[in-house]
Structures are given as C-alpha cells and as structure tokens.
Amino acid sequence: MHSTDIAQVDPGELIACPQCDALYRARMPGHGERATCARCHTVLIAPRKRAGMIIIALAAAQLILVLGAVWFPFLKISRQGFVNNATLLDAALSFTGGPLLVLSLAVTALIVLVPLARAILTIYVLGPLVFDRPAPPGALRLFAMSEEMRPWSMAEIFALGCAVALVKVADLAHLSFGPAFWMFAGLVFLTVIHDRWMCRWSVWQALEHGYGARRDKATA
Template sequence: MPRIDIARADPAELIACPQCDALYRAKMPAHGERAVCARCHTVLIAPRKRAGMIIIALSAASLVLVLGAVWFPFLKISRQGFVNEATLLDAALSFTGGPLLVLSLAVTALIVLVPLARAILTIYVLGPLVFDRPAPPGALRLFALAEALRPWSMAEIFALGCAVALVKVADLANLSFGPAFWMFAALVFLTVIHDRWMCRWSVWEALEHGYTARQRKVPA
C-alpha cells in the first residue's frame, strides 16, 4: 500500500498502521489479498470470503463456552479422601474479604464479563450486515466499545496464571480438570482466531456507509 502526502489527502480516505503509525490511502483489496504496512509489515486490511459468517459463528461459540465455563466445575482437588470442586467463578472470587474483593471483582470482569460482552456486541453489530440488513441502532458506538474492550479481555492471562498455580500445588494434592477448564481453554483458542479473522477496516467502512455483505464491503 503506497504512502501518501498527508497535506493533500482526504482524512476519510486514510488508514494508520496500528503498530508504527504510518499513514496510507485506504483501498479495499480483492478477496484473498491483503494490504500490508510497508514499514513494519503489519496487516492493515485483509478481507476474506465469508469472514463475517465465520466471525459470528466464533462469537456464538465463545458465548456458549463462557456460559459453560462459568456453570460447570473448573477444577477438582482431592487429598486423603477429601474432595473439593471449584467453578471458574469460585476461582476468580477466591478473595472476597476486605480490599481483595475489588481485585476479585476485577478478575471476574476481565475473564468472564469482557469476553461475554465482546461476543454479544460482535453478533449484534455484524449479524444484520452479514444477512444483508441495515446496521442496527448504535452499531458504530457499540463496535467501538467492543474494540475498546479487546485489550481488557484477559482470558489467556488467567489461563497462564492457572497453569503456574497448578504446577506449584501438583505435589500437594491430586488435581483433575473439569469440563469448564477445557471450555475455557477452547475459549482462549477461539478468541485468537476471532481477532485474526476480523478485518476492522472493512467493518468500519460498512458501518459508516451502510454497506451490507452483498455489497462486498463486509465479506460474508
């Protein structure tokens, strides 16, 4: 993607690299092609065939996995005949007394509420576009909110912390993973795929100009 003279360019036609801030004139590439930053090689625009439908499917799957991970047992600990099962919320809300309550609530929000909100917002915003309907009310603001929440979705950080903690207590008790653990692991995996498939520039273009998937601004 060629660089441009900023002084002569229309701001509405510009796209900035999220890594090095280089400015380019945005142009929708053909399906299967990508617009890449010439300076740091970050992918700027990457439309894919049927990407919208895949993203909605991934968001719906993430929604189910979040709810399942909260409901089913996350971990089972046994020692000398004593057995205890803990859900994901039990682990996140382990400290509920004093100032640690704020920390527990923050952990719960980052690993449960934020992924849940992002999945719901993605389905709400992209669903009508993919099925050739007008953008829903407040779509621009809600998609901006979903993008603002993206750095705060820390399911993978929690998974890494759990792995470290389990290594430390493995010699003290017998540990076994419940269904919620594997659901949570699948959620982390799906979140990575979701973020890689999302072409944010295409979504912004569709929302700002009212395009639908049939008009090829959001790959269906």
C-alpha cells in the same frame, strides 16, 4: 505518504498502521489479496469471503463457552479422602474480604464479563450486515466499545496463571480438570482466531456506508 499529501486527503480515506503509525490511503484489496504496511509488514486490510458469517459463528461459540465455563466445575481437588469442586467464579472470587474484593471483581470482569460482552456486541453489530440488512442502532459506537475492550480481555492471562498455580499445587493434592477447564481453553483459542480473522477496516467501512457483508463479500 508525505506530509504534503496527507493534508490534501480526506481523513476518512486514511488508515494508520497500529504498530508503527505509518499512514496510507485505504483501498479495498483485490480478491485473495491483503494490504500490509510497507514499513513493518503489519496486515492492515485483509478482507475474506464470507468472513462475517465465520466471525459470528466464532462469537456465538465464545458466548456458549463463557456461559459453560462459568456454570460447570473448573477443577476438582482431592486429598486424603477430601474432595472439593471449584468453578471458574470460585477461582476468580477466591478473595472476598477487605480490599482484595476489588481485585477479585476486576479479575472476574476481565476473564468473564469482557469476553461475554465482546461476543454479544459482535453478534449484534455484524448479524444484520451478514444478511444484507442495515446496521443496527448504535452499531458504530458499540463496535468502537468492543474494540476498546479488546486489550482488557485477559482470558489467556488467567489461563497462564492457572497453569503456573496448578504446577505448584500438583505435589500437594490430586488434581483433575472439569468440563469448564476445557471450555475455557477452547474460549482462549477461539478468541485468538476471532481477533486474527476480523478485518476491522472492512467492518468500519460496512458500518459507515451501510452496506451488507455479502454485497462486498467481506465485512470482517
């Protein structure tokens, strides 16, 4: 789009590519279609039928997995008759003294609190829309907050760090994975699916114009 055209278009009708910042007029694609950036081929708009219900189901599953991963044992370590079970919080809060306490709290927030908050906000914002109800109070601000937290949800980074640490510890003791380990692995997988499935432009349109998900077949 030329700069002369941009000045004549309502900013609310524009969409920017998140990768290369190219601007386009935002239009809802037809059934089975998606809008991509002509410069870098990033998907900009990809509405899917019944996507809202699928995203809510994914968020509910994430919520359950986060709570389960915190509650159940994450890892069992045994050596020469001594056995110790560690939960996810035990691993995240392993440093509780001095300035490292701040680091421990930050790790806990990034791997537990942020995914938990995003799952709750997704259900709160999209739930009414899926059932053709008006957007809940503060939906725009809360969805924006959820999107701002997305880069800080680092469950997959923690999983990678655990994998590296376990390789080094495996020669020193016998390790076995607890239920929380598999729940956390499932959480990482569902988070990736959730972020790839959601069409954020469709969600913004639904929230700003106040229509439900079924009416337009996709809010996410």
